[in-house]
Amino acid sequence: MTTPDERLGQVTELPEGVRLQFRRSWPDPIDDVWAALTEPDRMVRWIGTYEGERRVGGSGTFTMTHEEAPVGEPMRIVECEAPRRLVVDWETEEGWRVELDLTAQDGETVLLFTQLFAPGTEITDYVLGWHWYLDKFDAEVGDRPAPGDWDGFLAATGPAYGRSSQT
Structure with a gap:
């Protein structure tokens, strides 16, 4: 299982930008974790909805x-190799790309979440946001209680990122 320190994610400054990565793991089969990432009835419980073509290039x-x-x-689906890899582009001003990679390691399914931001981007608020959503995903996969509302999450977790609920 993922340790508490790993839950904070890792931020790396690269020449091409700022890379954010989270690593989470579960004892659940890879197909179940994939289903939580991609099936509409499960997605809505932790992140939201996707209305559109469910295929590469869709x-x-x-x-x-x-x-x-x-x-x-x-949003556009850039890559989809079920049940191992999903890459999506948010077609917004920032041009976000999110990569979700699943692997089976030592009897667990490991999710590696990666997002690259433009050089110089202040990403602390994005890191907090993804941490909250990944905690919600963890609850969906592991059938555990979801994190509370955003304000409660920020009060409890924000200090680890140098943020408080008043910031």
């Missing part, structure tokens, strides 16, 4: 329904 609208004011954003 595009649609992704809505993070757990946000304060959910807004649908254009």
Whole structure:
């Protein structure tokens, strides 16, 4: 299982930008973790909805329904190698790309979440946000209680990132 320190993620400055990575693991089979990442009825419980083509090159609208004011954003599926790899592009001004890689290691399924931001981007708030969503994903996969609301999460977890609920 993922240790508490690993839950904070890793931020690396690279010449091409700022890389954020989270590593999470579960004793569940890779197919179950993949289903939680991709099946509509499970996605909605931890992150949101995707309406559109579910194939490589397909595009649609992704809505993070757990946000304060959910807004649908254009998304394109760049790679999909079930049940191992999913790469999506948010077709927004920032041009986000998120890579989700699953591997089986020592009887566990390991998720490596990777996002690359433009050089010089201040990403602390993004790191906190993804940490919260990945905790929600952990609850979906592991059938455990989900983290509380954002304010409670920020009060409990924000200090590890140098943030408080007043920041």
